[in-house]
Amino acid sequence: MNLPLFSAVQVGDVLPALTLPPVSRHTLALFAGGSGDHNPLHIDFDFARQAGFADVFAQGMLGMAWLGRLLTGWVPQAQLRQWSVRFTAVTHVGDVLTCQGRVVEKQDRAAATDEDRVRVAIEMVDARGEVKIAGEALVALPDGTA
Amino acid sequence: MIDTRWIGETLPPAELTLERGRLRFFAKAIGETDPVYVDLEAARAAGHPDLPAPPTFLFAAELDAGAAFWLVARLGVPLARILHGEQGFAYERLVYAGETLAVHTRIADIYTKRNGALEFVVLESRVVDAHGAAVGSQRSVWVARHPAASLTEAT
Numbered sequence: 204m205n206l207p208l209f210s211a212v213q214v215g216d217v218l219p220a221l222t223l224p225p226v227s228r229h230t231l232a233l234f235a236g237g238s239g240d241h242n243p244l245h246i247d248f249d250f251a252r253q254a255g256f257a258d259v260f261a262q263g264m265l266g267m268a269w270l271g272r273l274l275t276g277w278v279p280q281a282q283l284r285q286w287s288v289r290f291t292a293v294t295h296v297g298d299v300l301t302c303q304g305r306v307v308e309k310q311d312r313a314a315a316t317d318e319d320r321v322r323v324a325i326e327m328v329d330a331r332g333e334v335k336i337a338g339e340a341l342v343a344l345p346d347g348t349a
Numbered sequence: 350m351i352d353t354r355w356i357g358e359t360l361p362p363a364e365l366t367l368e369r370g371r372l373r374f375f376a377k378a379i380g381e382t383d384p385v386y387v388d389l390e391a392a393r394a395a396g397h398p399d400l401p402a403p404p405t406f407l408f409a410a411e412l413d414a415g416a417a418f419w420l421v422a423r424l425g426v427p428l429a430r431i432l433h434g435e436q437g438f439a440y441e442r443l444v445y446a447g448e449t450l451a452v453h454t455r456i457a458d459i460y461t462k463r464n465g466a467l468e469f470v471v472l473e474s475r476v477v478d479a480h481g482a483a484v485g486s487q488r489s490v491w492v493a494r495h496p497a498a499s500l501t502e503a504t
Contacts, residue, residue, distance in 0.1 A: 224380075230378070230380075233374075234379065236378070237371070237374045237375040237377070237378035237379070237409075238375065238378065238408070238412065239409040239412035240409075240412055243428075244428070244429060250429070253429075254429035254430075255429075262433075263432075263433035263436070264405055264408055264433070264436065265378075265379065267405050267408075267436055268375075268378075268403065268405045269380075271379075271403055271405050272379065272380070272381060272383075274404065275383065275403070276383070279395070280403070281442075283404055283440060284439065285437065285438060285440065286404070286437065286438060287436065287437030287438070288435065288436055288437070289434065290432070290433050290434060290435065338437075
């Protein structure tokens, strides 16, 4: 993986987008087991209906894991310092999702951190453009002279 | 209403040993195709001692701590009424298969919005390695819907 250099990255640069196959019940079931989130709202249609939902829906952390793939597809994971997201809309079975990111700020090396960092706005949207998850990540980048 | 006396309460500490099989299963579940996360040789070729845990995997440790179910039992909030509002991570270093991590979670805040129609519980966790050194932290905001509030209002 070629690590982008801090000096070469500009505000407004976009990350290579990650487009996902339509959300399936199979994926929700696998993620329940893999993540340890056994909440039946995501895998048991009967439970979801009884709770007042029309159908099961995706675990929020499944979407965040996909946003994680967006970030680690751009830089090695060790460069990721911190990130946070808000879950703004429910992801439904059949949704076709895209994860995208954009550099919104360059933070020059500071005494407190001793490294150059960029702030990246990230979001997961469906085919109609509805934002399902939105957030930000702080990523350390080499300056190319070290 | 959730009793605000729970603010500051610590959850039972949890231990999670990262297993290669679990990490590979997690990678499969999220469609991860980067061999670094599933192929030991690829991971080592990239300079890792073993398979690394992906960025959100620490959350599984918190779930294994039974955080959600502890909330249900202690705070009196039915699982069907809880939604995940926000999630954040900060990292000191990567963690790898073979490591045993401990998660220490506390209830950082409890507050309501819309005259109590929505209740918020903020959890903050420190994750430490077998030597007690910090490897990262996470922050979760959970939203409990009052029965009268619709899903649309909650999101």
